[in-house]
Amino acid sequence: MRPSRLAIPLYLLLSLVPIYWLVGMSLKTNEEILGGFSLFPRAPTLANYVTIFTDPDWNQGYLNSLTYVGINTVLSVLLALPAAYAFSRYRFLGDTHLFFWLLSNRMAPPAVFLLPFFQLYSSIGLFDTPWAVALAHMLFTVPLAVWILEGFMSGVPREIDETAYIDGYSFPRFFLRIFLPLVRSGVGVTAFFCFMFSWVELLLARTLTSVDTKPIAATMTRTVSAAGMDWGVLAAAGVITLVPGAIVIYFVRNYIAKGFALGRV
Amino acid sequence: MEKPTNNRAWLLVLPVLLVVAFSAVIPLMTVVNYSVQDILGPEQHVFVGTEWFRKVLRDPELHGALRRQLGFSLAVLAIEIPLGIALALVLPMRGRAASVSLVVLALPLLIPWNVVGTIWQIFARGDIGLLGVAINGLGLKYNYTADALDAWLTVLAMDVWHWTPLVALLCYAGLRAIPEPFYQAARIDGASAWATFRYIQLPRLRGVLTIAVLLRFMDSFMIYTEPFVLTGGGPGNATTFLSQYLTRLAVGQFDLGPAAAFSLIYFLVVLLFSYVFYTAMQHAGRSEAR
Numbered sequence: 001m002r003p004s005r006l007a008i009p010l011y012l013l014l015s016l017v018p019i020y021w022l023v024g025m026s027l028k029t030n031e032e033i034l035g036g037f038s039l040f041p042r043a044p045t046l047a048n049y050v051t052i053f054t055d056p057d058w059n060q061g062y063l064n065s066l067t068y069v070g071i072n073t074v075l076s077v078l079l080a081l082p083a084a085y086a087f088s089r090y091r092f093l094g095d096t097h098l099f100f101w102l103l104s105n106r107m108a109p110p111a112v113f114l115l116p117f118f119q120l121y122s123s124i125g126l127f128d129t130p131w132a133v134a135l136a137h138m139l140f141t142v143p144l145a146v147w148i149l150e151g152f153m154s155g156v157p158r159e160i161d162e163t164a165y166i167d168g169y170s171f172p173r174f175f176l177r178i179f180l181p182l183v184r185s186g187v188g189v190t191a192f193f194c195f196m197f198s199w200v201e202l203l204l205a206r207t208l209t210s211v212d213t214k215p216i217a218a219t220m221t222r223t224v225s226a227a228g229m230d231w232g233v234l235a236a237a238g239v240i241t242l243v244p245g246a247i248v249i250y251f252v253r254n255y256i257a258k259g260f261a262l263g264r265v
Numbered sequence: 266m267e268k269p270t271n272n273r274a275w276l277l278v279l280p281v282l283l284v285v286a287f288s289a290v291i292p293l294m295t296v297v298n299y300s301v302q303d304i305l306g307p308e309q310h311v312f313v314g315t316e317w318f319r320k321v322l323r324d325p326e327l328h329g330a331l332r333r334q335l336g337f338s339l340a341v342l343a344i345e346i347p348l349g350i351a352l353a354l355v356l357p358m359r360g361r362a363a364s365v366s367l368v369v370l371a372l373p374l375l376i377p378w379n380v381v382g383t384i385w386q387i388f389a390r391g392d393i394g395l396l397g398v399a400i401n402g403l404g405l406k407y408n409y410t411a412d413a414l415d416a417w418l419t420v421l422a423m424d425v426w427h428w429t430p431l432v433a434l435l436c437y438a439g440l441r442a443i444p445e446p447f448y449q450a451a452r453i454d455g456a457s458a459w460a461t462f463r464y465i466q467l468p469r470l471r472g473v474l475t476i477a478v479l480l481r482f483m484d485s486f487m488i489y490t491e492p493f494v495l496t497g498g499g500p501g502n503a504t505t506f507l508s509q510y511l512t513r514l515a516v517g518q519f520d521l522g523p524a525a526a527f528s529l530i531y532f533l534v535v536l537l538f539s540y541v542f543y544t545a546m547q548h549a550g551r552s553e554a555r
Contacts (some may be wrong), residue, residue, distance in 0.1 A: 007355050012369045015426060019372055019394055022387045037393050044361040079280050086277035091270040098278065100543065103479065105289045107535040108296075109487050111512045112521070112528040116295035120288070123266070139288040142281055144480070148435070151472025192371070193431075200377045202490065203293050217377045231387065238380035244366055245375030253367045256438045 003147045019242075023236035033231045058237070061219035065199065066244060068130035072137045072198040079138075080145035085175070087146065088153035089161065092102070099150075102143035121208055130195035132214070137201060141194040143214040146199050148193065152186025153179075188255030195248050199241070216241060299525035317526035327527070329502060330510040331534075334486060337421065337506060341485040344425050346478060349432025350470070354462070367437075370388050370430045381459045382494025385423045389495075409496065413503035420504050424485060432477045439473035440466060468550070475546045479539050486535055507531060 025033055026048050027041040052058045086092070087099055117136060118127070126132040156179070174192040178185070205215040220237050300318070303311040321327060339401035356370070357363040376384070391408050400407040409419040443466065451461045489508040492498065498505035511531065515524035 005355075008352070008357065008366060011352060012366060013333060015430070017372055017395065018368065018384050018388050019376075022376070022384045025384070025387060029341050034393060037395075037398050039395070052394060064407070075284075079284060082277040083281040086274035089268060090274035091268045092272045092274045092278075095274075095526065098282070100540065102281070102285060103539070104536055105285055106483055107481075107487075107532055107539060108293070109508050109511055109528050111489075111508065111515045112296055112299070112524050113292050115521075116292035117288070119295070120291050127365060135284070136288055138284055142285055144476075146281060147476045147479075148473070151439070151476060152442055154472055155469060185438040185441045189434055193436070194519045196371075196374050199375065202379060219475070220377065220379065231383070234380065234383055238376055238384070241380070242372060242376055246372065249368050249371045249375075253364050256367065256434070256441065 003196050020027065022235050022238050025231060027237050028232055030232050048232040049240075051233050052236055052240065057214075057219055058216070061214055061216035062240070064130065064209070064213045065205075065215040065217070068133040068137070068215070069195055069198045069244075070129060070257060071134040072141055073191055073194045075134065076138055076141040076145045076188065076194040080142055080149055080190065081180075081187075082175075084146050084149035084153055085179070087150045088156075089158065099146075102146055106140045106141055108196050114203060118207050127208060128210045128212050131203050133213070134198075136204045136208055137198040140240045141197055144197065145190045145194055149186050149192045149238065152183045156182050161243070184255040188252035192249055192256075196245060199245060266450055277510055296354070296525045296528055299521050300529055301526075302522060304521050313522065317523045318530065321523050321530065323529045326502075327507075327510060330505055330507050333503075333505065334507045337417075337488075338482055338485045340421055341428070342478065342531055344421075345429045345432050345481055346474070349429050349477065350436050351472075352429070352433040353436030354466075356433070358441075367434070369450055370433060372430075373427050374430050376427075378490035381427055382491045383421065385419065385491075386495050389419050410552060413500055415495050416500055416504050420495060423491060423495065424488065427491070428537055430482070432481065435473040435477045436470055439470045443469045471546060471550045475543065478542055478546065481540060482542060483535055486538070487531075 027044040027046070028038075029043075029045060031043060032038065032118070056148055086145070087095060087106070120134040121127050121136065126135070160178065160182070164178050169178065199218075202215075202217040206218040206221075209215060209218070220234060301312060301314060303313045352370070373381075385396075388394045388460055389396045389409050396406060397409070406412075408416050409415045410553050447465050447469070448461070451465055456464070487508050488506055489512065492504045492506060492511055493512075496504045498509050509532075511524060511527055514520055514527060
């Protein structure tokens with residue numbers, strides 16, 4: 001038990017080092033970042049953050065990203081729950097093929113697919129709306145959600161379903177009152193992963209928006225200018241983009257950590 | 266126990282099917298269309314059959330990129346999957362330690378990919394970055410912008426740092442989903458920690474491990490933004506992976522036909538490997554004693 005007690009703090013510490021570097025960079029001027037090595041910022045400055053917070057483009061980008069990521073996460077989990085239940089409990093025509101096909105949609109390299117995506121969403125009038133990005137991201141978050149949830153649901157013994165039906169539960173009531181609490185660790189990670197993958201995706205989000213709903217990741221590319229790269233502002237933007245995800249994982253952590261409470265049903 | 270057959274389950278799957286098919290089918294058909302045509306202008310298309318496919322498959326640059334890509338993806342899987350399982354096993358289970366660990370663990374996943382590359386670009390520099398300075402301080406020669414092996418290892422280290430938390434989180438949630446009676450039974454039988462892992466935890470993790478392996482394989486096989494920002498594919502071609510080759514084809518040379526043909530080949534390669542992994546893990550599960 002002794003070495004394993006040390007392993008986690010050690011790993012977490014190591015994994016924090018690059019993040020420390022990101023935070024450090026965000027507090028430095030570009031001259032200091034490129035000028036030489038310094039473990040701590042010599043003259044910590046909030047100028048980079050001021051640049052971001054006083055520019056409406058950055059704020060708007062932040063809100064735009066949160067909007068489509070929010071739509072995506074909620075819809076993905078809601079749609080995936082019944083589907084994952086079906087896959088984990090029943091055989092039906094074409095089930096295994098369908099299951100694998102879902103995931104195969106993650107396997108297309110984006111570079112060439114961007115143009116048809118642009119054409120598709122323009123033709124139905126969704127271009128430059130949060131719905132376009134949310135729908136496009138659902139192409140890979142929904143299959144992911146179905147796969148993860150199916151794995152957790154298959155771990156729940158089927159006797160529980162049968163006992164509930166014998167006790168006179170209807171399907172919706174059984175699903176919400178008994179089944180969902182049993183797979184809440186799965187729902188927690190699923191929600192987090194949908195959020196995460198949609199939040200960090202850049203190519204589709206940038207292609208499907210232009211002015212009104214430009215995501216924060218697209219605003220970030222503006223830090224590359226003719227004068228070179230604005231490292232400090234980019235690092236500050238990176239720090240700010242960490243915040244929503246950290247809040248999400250903080251709220252779902254209980255669902256992840258509590259897991260299966262079979263004895264307490 | 267066999268699952269009962271019930272075709273009404275289709276109704277539960279239908280919404281997902283519609284949403285995914287909406288975004289999947291038309292773009293795929295469009296790309297297939299590009300791949301067999303020479304597009305000369307908005308209204309000028311010439312049907313060229315399999316010419317693009319043959320042209321792309323004979324390109325020696327592609328073979329190099331494919332070899333590097335396979336090596337990279339296998340290294341990623343070989344490191345991240347065991348490390349992720351190990352982390353999940355020793356993560357604190359409850360209390361404040363668990364909350365803090367989970368949040369800190371997940372942080373690298375939440376950084377936009379272009380920023381990940383940017384941090385490491387400075388972080389690994391031998392003159393101004395913490396990692397580079399530290400390694401050089403140990404007396405090792407390290408310079409990722411000039412040395413091919415250093416560049417490759419830097420991209421690998423970056424990927425391990427960035428993505429191991431994904432495997433760990435999945436496995437952690439999977440472990441939490443194991444009902445307590447299983448552990449009680451193991452304790453009554455006096456099972457060792459290894460036996461508990463091998464015969465109780467590992468089989469129950471099969472579902473999450475399948476998705477973890479497939480996700481890490483697919484995403485590492487299509488890795489683009491991070492090495493592009495970090496090394497730009499260099500030095501030489503040392504870190505030019507498949508998707509960078511593809512983007513060069515699609516954007517740089519604006520050859521939509523060959524790029525589309527290559528996308529489809531790429532897609533099929535990922536599909537094939539994923540299917541092999543998936544089938545192998547399903548079989549491993551079935552032969553497991555129940």
